[in-house]
Amino acid sequence: NAGVTQTPKFQVLKTGQSMTLQCAQDMNHNSMYWYRQDPGMGLRLIYYSASEGTTDKGEVPNGYNVSRLNKREFSLRLESAAPSQTSVYFCASRPGQGLYEQYFGPGTRLTVT
Amino acid sequence: RKEVEQDPGPFNVPEGATVAFNCTYSNSASQSFFWYRQDCRKEPKLLMSVYSSGNEDGRFTAQLNRASQYISLLIRDSKLSDSATYLCVSDRGSTLGRLYFGRGTQLTVWP
Numbered sequence: 001n002a003g004v005t006q007t008p009k010f011q012v013l014k015t016g017q018s019m020t021l022q023c024a025q026d027m028n029h030n031s032m033y034w035y036r037q038d039p040g041m042g043l044r045l046i047y048y049s050a051s052e053g054t055t056d057k058g059e060v061p062n063g064y065n066v067s068r069l070n071k072r073e074f075s076l077r078l079e080s081a082a083p084s085q086t087s088v089y090f091c092a093s094r095p096g097q098g099l100y101e102q103y104f105g106p107g108t109r110l111t112v113t
Numbered sequence: 114r115k116e117v118e119q120d121p122g123p124f125n126v127p128e129g130a131t132v133a134f135n136c137t138y139s140n141s142a143s144q145s146f147f148w149y150r151q152d153c154r155k156e157p158k159l160l161m162s163v164y165s166s167g168n169e170d171g172r173f174t175a176q177l178n179r180a181s182q183y184i185s186l187l188i189r190d191s192k193l194s195d196s197a198t199y200l201c202v203s204d205r206g207s208t209l210g211r212l213y214f215g216r217g218t219q220l221t222v223w224p
Contacts (some may be wrong), residue, residue, distance in 0.1 A: 030210070031210035031211075040216070041216065042200075042214055042215065042216030042217055043157070043200070043214045045208075045211070046207065048211060050209040050210060053135075056209065058211075059214070088154075090156055090157075094210045094212070095210075096210050098211070101147070101159045101162070102159075102202075102212050104156035104157050104158070105156060106155070106156055107155075107156055
């Protein structure tokens, strides 16, 4: 039972490079989320998708784009990486609202030099 | 102001101690609440959901006070393995399914 998977696990980029973080879930969940986590800042929501075909901005969307490719996959793209985007990125999914758990992937550790 | 506020700690307690964390939320529309646990360099995982009258799961007790807009987590008989960061989480109940996370309270249990 894979749950939420993320690739890659680690990545080092130079300033200005682009990359896409991949996320997939096999639990048939409607909602998917991208967070970043920095020391002392907690989890901050970047973008989310309540259902296939829809995406919405979270707290810190600048510098990122997302694609909800289908119900399973939700990717996060950095078009021109900056050192301020050095962080741990978590993807998550959830069946819906209410007392439903949100499941997290193992995270991607990104360093931008 | 963040929607969910927690004391960041750190809390350092000996094995066997009882420790309590409090959390406040600012949006009275919040309907569901959770406690997540996050180990160092790992993803957050659900510890327990918080039901309206409070609930217990082994050594862990969660309580909700809607009038004062706070949630608490009590850990009894602390174990070394309880060392982690505990995240308080709320859900406004919208169809978007978005959760609001506190910054977490760090707990270290020492032998």
